[in-house]
Amino acid sequence: MYLPELFREQRFEALRDFIAAHPLATLIASGSEGPGAQLSADLVPMLLTGSEGQCRLRGHVARANPVWKRVAARAPVLVLFTGAQHYVSPNLYPSKRDTGEVVPTWNYSVVHARGRIDWIQDKEWLRGLVGELTDAQERSQPAPWHITDAPARFLDTMLGAIVGFQIEVESLVGKFKSSQNRSVRDRAGVRAGFIAEGLVPEALAEIVRGE
Numbered sequence: 001m002y003l004p005e006l007f008r009e010q011r012f013e014a015l016r017d018f019i020a021a022h023p024l025a026t027l028i029a030s031g032s033e034g035p036g037a038q039l040s041a042d043l044v045p046m047l048l049t050g051s052e053g054q055c056r057l058r059g060h061v062a063r064a065n066p067v068w069k070r071v072a073a074r075a076p077v078l079v080l081f082t083g084a085q086h087y088v089s090p091n092l093y094p095s096k097r098d099t100g101e102v103v104p105t106w107n108y109s110v111v112h113a114r115g116r117i118d119w120i121q122d123k124e125w126l127r128g129l130v131g132e133l134t135d136a137q138e139r140s141q142p143a144p145w146h147i148t149d150a151p152a153r154f155l156d157t158m159l160g161a162i163v164g165f166q167i168e169v170e171s172l173v174g175k176f177k178s179s180q181n182r183s184v185r186d187r188a189g190v191r192a193g194f195i196a197e198g199l200v201p202e203a204l205a206e207i208v209r210g211e
Contacts, residue, residue, distance in 0.1 A: 001173075002110055006181055009111075012052035017082050018111050018174060019048045021202075023136070026080040027059070029117065031070030040067050047078065047132055048113075048169075057113060057167040058129055058168035068119045068163045077117045077167060083109035084203035088179070092193035093186040107190075107207040113167070113176040120164040123156070129164055178209040 009015065021026075023045045027173055031038045046059040057079060071077070085108035096102045120126070129146050138144035147155060179187045191208045 001110075001175060003173065003175050007175050007177045009176045010172075012055075012172070015111055015174050016048055016055075017206075018083060018109070019046070019113075020136075022081050022083045022111075023047070023133075025057075025059075025113075026082075027061075027067075028078040028080065029067065029071040029075060031067075038070070040070065042067055045133055045137075047129070047136065050132075050169075055169045055172070057115070057169060058164065059133075060126065060129060060162040060164040063161050063163050065163075070166070071117060073118050074116045077115065079113040079167065080114075081111040081113070084199075084206040086194060086197075086199060086203070086207055088190055089193070092189045093182065094166050094189045095183065095186050107177050107179060109174070109176045109178070109206045111172065114171045115167040115168050115169040117165050117167050120166060125157050126159050126162060126164045127155075130159070130162075171203070176206070178207045180209050 003146050024043055025046050027040075027042045027044050027046075031040060042061060042065065044059045044061060046057045048057055050056050062083055085106065088105045088107055090096050090102040090104055093102045127147070134145065134147055138146070150158075179190050182190070187209060191204065194204055194208060
């Protein structure tokens with residue numbers, strides 16, 4: 001990832017919170033090495049646990065998905081967590097009226113995690129993971145659903161239809177391109193324009209740096 005220092009985010013707490021807010025990630029892996037290497041990309045919700053320098057990502061894929069057979073244990077993988085994004089028109093910059101020296105761009109937020117993957121088929125491990133994943137997403141519901149709400153036999157069948165994974169994270173970095181390279185006046189113009197276009201406050205906070 002091309003990463004100018006101005007847009008780099010390395011604070012673990014900020015990256016952890018971003019992943020928690022955007023848990024649906026793209027898992028990118030190669031099933032072999034050399035010229036015939038076959039890349040795969042799967043959307044998978046994940047959990048980040050641990051602390052800075054000692055963290056891991058956990059998730060699961062369908063057993064019918066061939067990725068867990070094609071990608072060897074301890075193979076290197078790349079995981080992308082993407083957040084808010086929006087096109088930035090030159091018309092939003094007040095400086096356009098002064099000099100005309102502006103061009104279109106795009107504001108966005110993304111976190112890249114690299115590490116090595118291990119596949120896990122133990123049902124108790126999977127039960128714990130599914131419970132954590134579910135609780136994380138259900139806590140905002142008025143009546144949260146828990147895996148114990150499903151019949152035990154049905155749940156056991158469902159757990160048999162997935163394969164878990166754990167990725168020991170070796171590097172974690174974010175790119176938050178949020179108009180940091182523009183003047184305070186231009187950033188205010190971008191913010192006002194995004195608000196007028198209906199961008200929700202959470203997304204706005206991610207992709208326009210405060211004045």
